[in-house]
Amino acid sequence: MKKIVPVLLILSLIASMFFCTASAETAESPDASLLIKEGDKAQFSVVIPSDGKYTATVEYYVNEIHGSFIECGFSVDGAQNEDTQTYQLGVTFTSEESSFDDDGNELTPEWEMDEKWYSDILSFETAFYRETAVFELKAGSHTAEISMINGSAYIKNVTFIPFEQTVSYDEYLKNFKSDVSNSKTAPIAVQAEDISFATSKVILPFCDSSSAKVTPIADRLQVINSIGGSSWNLIGQKAVWEFDVKEDGWYSLVIRYRQDYTDGRATIRQLEIDGKTPFKECEAVAFPYKTQWTDLTVSTEDTTYRFYLEKGKHTVSLTPAIGEMGELLEGVQNLLTNLNSIYRKIIMITSSTPDTYRDYRLDEKIPDTLEEINKCEKELKSLIEQMPDGTNCAILKRTAEQLEDMYKYTDTVAGELAKFQSNLSSIGTWINDQKTQPLALDEIALYPSDKEYENDTAGFFKSLVHSVKRFIYSFAEDYKFSKEKKSIEVWVTTGRDQMQIIRRLANETFTANTGIYADLRIIATAALLPAVVAGIGPDVALGEANTTPVNFASRGAIYDLNKFGDTSEITSRFTDAALVPLRYEGGLYALPETLNFNMMFYRTDIFEEYGWTVPETWDDVRNLIFDLSKNNMQFGFTSGFTTYCMLLAQKGGTVYSEDGSYSTLSELPAIEAFEEYTQLYSEYKIPVSFNFANRFRSGEMPIAITGYTAYNTLEVFAPEIKGLWDIALVPGTEGENGSINHASTADGVCAFILNDTKKADKSWEFLKWWTSADVQAKYGNLVEEKLGASARYAPANIESLAEIPWSTAFYKEISNQLQNVVGIPEVPGGYFTPRNFNNAFRATVYDAQDARETLLQYVEIINDEITRKRKEFGLSVAE
């Protein structure tokens, strides 16, 4: 008896462990003790049975996330993997049920992160691959440590599983000897847009209404029938579908896709079944360039691959991969780094703007570098040869030719320098392009092995009928959301991509929550005014210039938002600076949508090279200008009224008096600021006009002050200097108490309600919704998902700025500067200010007139006009 109890106890303990593990799979909230917050670490002990290679599986629970994955650090016994410092723990997103609008159009579903327990093999991303982390461990006990870098999660367990090399197809076939024939089974097809889950939100289901070859066909109404597209293009974005297999047997896989997003090359997917790659050949399934929807059978030229599936539920997943190009791209990337340093060595002698006819005697001064050039050329040529067919490597060929010329005729190197630099930049872009693997899918099907695949997509005639149908329907459909009385009309001046995103958001959150329909139309900016005058304008206008509200308000055409009860709550969403231009005579006439303010950009590599420090004050700037000009470089500060106002604000000056009745540019701070400002151009000779992106990229202008959305142009135009530049606060002016005033000025667009509206309250609801932190953040992220990082949004809503995917360092600087932005007010007659400022500026800088006298002269003209306008509107005038 006494022996049974301990045995029973042990048995029940073991049993309960099983139950525990089993129940841990369900979505129950985890124990709070398992939570590891961002910046924390946790340790787990593991026992390894025998020597060998292992992969680590982590069990974790996530309930909220920024972006698509959690970044963590991982080490075993304190030793880190040499390839990488950060690993990713992915999460999955599921889309909800489809929803339809009033007219029957199907709407894009929202992605929701799955809050549940995940069990994932630890992996990391290099520039080109996603790799599973493999650890070589000896038998015995070890300690694994996880540290959270970005994001937080509840971690239950870390287990090590022996690393299995993926087998080849032949070996795979050997593992399954079954001869079971399942030819009587029907093919199992799953619509790709009915995705089960994905590891990234950018894999969007969409409606392709342009083809009859897609199921279901969309001709009159919007029907979601495809998924993916140009935004599903980077490694790590896995899409998973579930299949319910009815019979054991061999199946082949047929996928209907469309891939016309590249310049002719195929894009690659890694195929996994039940979370594992079945055999090596599945690591890179190629989808050739096709402008029409085509069916692809996963196969080689001779053999169709067959997969053995037992009866039951299975998952099939596709992830973008780089295939054989990966190595080649790595090679090109390394080569590019070498070429960049060769470039820098050359310009140490010739400067970045060399005299093209001078012989710099490079063969004497830097013979090693020239040998490097030769080596690089040979390497580049061999890489080109290895490129798969269909790859467009024109830029590589041209660079190789140029390298050859540079090596043979060293006296022409100086003349070729500009072209060389531009070629290098093009290679950088080329690499980025080649990495992308966009693809759109319609349907995935499992075909039983004995059945021959029949192509049942629409032929020519059906397609023709489809096009004609769509054309005819376009006359019937109104593309309005609803003729409901409860709709408000909103006019937008942005592009179509943006409008479609707004429409989607409005449907999903605005209409769903308020029951009000928002009828969105894209219009040209010029269309608003006449429409309002004729009385056929909209209720709400979005994307309008900041000068419009005061113009419209002074003429009674726009609604004073202060009339609504909750205005003060809403205005707290923005800095005061953003609201300043939108106020008039005590009223607030618009809400800011975007805020693009000036910051300072600088090249960290160049500053490091020359040992310069980033200037904090204007005195520092002036000192720096000396150093810069010694090296043929410049400081960039776009000339114009807005940038002048920066200096003005830093000196405590204002543009207008409190009531806006006269300009205070004639007062002391303004004059001092003007003198300092014009001095920069006339004495310190900084350029009056320049193209920022080009000069920054070439290094000619390694530091410049410009709107922070210049980031967007750099993203597209200068990817090769990514990581080599940073932003900082604009230079400031030292105040009396020693503090530095880093005031900056901004521009942006705004949204307002027209006075003619009969639905003021509903319009206000819309404005409140549109400028809310959530919506602005979502909008910014969706725009970026659709158009890429070069479309990064600059919201005025302070909270939503935190949600824009800036790196932590950038965000810190940006939000810091945001606190210091000063708004420039708009007043009646204010249009005279920038133009007369320009006149004053040019007279001072070009014609060497006295700064003070000139400014005073033009301020008088400004004041005359302000007075004139104020009289027109019946406002009080200054003496």
Added chain:
Amino acid sequence: MADKKQFSQKFSHSKGGNFLNFFILVVVAVFMVIPFVFTVGNAFKPLDEQFLYPPSILPKVPTFQNFLSVSSLMRESWVPFSRYMFNSVFITVVGTFFHVIVSSLGAYAVAKFEFPGRKLFFELVVVSLLFNSAVTAIPNYLIMSKLGMIDTLWAIILPAIGSSLGFFLMKQFIEQMIPDAMIEAAQIDGAAGWTIFMKIVMPIVKPAWLTLIIFSFQNLWNTAGGSFIFNENLKTLPHAMSNIVAGGVARTGSAAAVALIMVIPPVVVFVLSQSNVIETMGSSGLKE
């Protein structure tokens, strides 16, 4: 054709003169064609070259990518591309057709017939060309609004049909090229007014209305009508395309491709009409 040969044998243009003639024209032509080359070049520049300053006239690494992006962008729109095309074609064809007929008809009457008010009417037409349009924009809009034309295609078509330029051009040509004698002869033969117009007058002034077609086509084709049309499925091709490519920096390449695509139809129409103009006069002549 015999005429031409005979004619040039009467006195020959000096060789030197011919060469100078040609040379000057070549210089002028080269100078004139640069912006067009620029438009073409831009369309083939990859995205990273679009921002070069100073820009290169021809792309360094030409690519078709921009056109491919445009085609996939067009594909993604709710309103089928064919509809935008139809809208533009409709206003251009209807507008041009009626403009040519209506203004020729009126010009014919004013050029060849005496009736009270004729001089005044013509003066009015010519002079109205001279009034600046920035100022008439608002009254124009208000008139259209009262007539209920805003947000319909007629807002673009109707004013184009009544535009003075065509009337003026046709009247001058008819005056120059149709002798009164011809019309009188036809009237004596019993031809009705309309027949005379269509069968005698119009064929003779072919170069004129071919030229008019070029102007009208170019004008209407490039009309975005942005101020008048808000309804998505009434938008013209240039308008729709400019909406699509207004997406920002990322769409710069597509915008350049669109600019080139939009230029092609006017060029084609130009080519067709102009070659006709130049050919036509070789064979026509009056037999007196």
Added chain:
Amino acid sequence: MRKYSVWQEMKRKKACYLYILPFGLLFFTFTVLPVAISIILSFSNYNVFSMPDFIGFENYINLFFNDDIFLKSVLNTLTIAIVTGPFGYIASFLIAWMINNLGQKIQFLMVLLIYSPTISGNLYTIWAIIFSDDANGYLNSLLSYFGLIDTNIYWLTDKQYMMTVVIIVSLWMSMGAGFLSFVAGIKGVDRSQLEAGSIDGIRNRWQELWYIILPSMKPQMLFGAVMSINSAFACGAVSTAMCGMPSTDYAVHTVVNHLTDYGNTRFEMGYASAIATVLFLAMIFCKKAIQKLLSKVG
């Protein structure tokens, strides 16, 4: 000869009225009416949003006696118009005539090339880059390369240079509608007249031009002249595109620029209408003068 009264004459010729009816109706609604309204508005203060407020001749008085910028813009416009108007007109004609002297195939190509800027758009981009203020603009970098300048020239914002730049670009742009009508018109010259001329003693192409071609092209000449006047007096687009609106110290501010400034920026549409009316009258006057001149040709 029986003399008909005006009314009877109208009844007799009623077919003619039918002919001009379709055009007349549209023309009246969309051209005459707006112009008439604008002229009426010129006697008022009209801020676009509210009803106009009639003030008689006040706008005109202010325009001529109180508006310095208007006077400056008139000067600018005249400068540009006098240089580009006649030049553009004569150049268009001469080029059309020179083209006519070539073989048919080449003719066609030439016309296409020379007319291409009007079709292609992107007109100002190239010029803006050539004359750019930026040190890397085409002209600046060319001049500094040859050592002709050592500091940047601000072509588009420095008062010294702006007018020259605008004139150059305007000259280049003058090859438009008039040009095409000349090409067509020269084609329309009666063959038999040319033959007769060569028999009668015409010995070179210049005589041919003056004695035969020009006289038979009088209607086209008038058309071209009106187009020329129109574009010369209505110049302003070049100024805005190249030098901004408004240009530094109004150095290339034309009457049209002034008009749009008042209309679109300052919302003083009544005043703008007054400017437009004055411009209109000036152009009519000019046209009448040209007509007299043309009747002397040949």
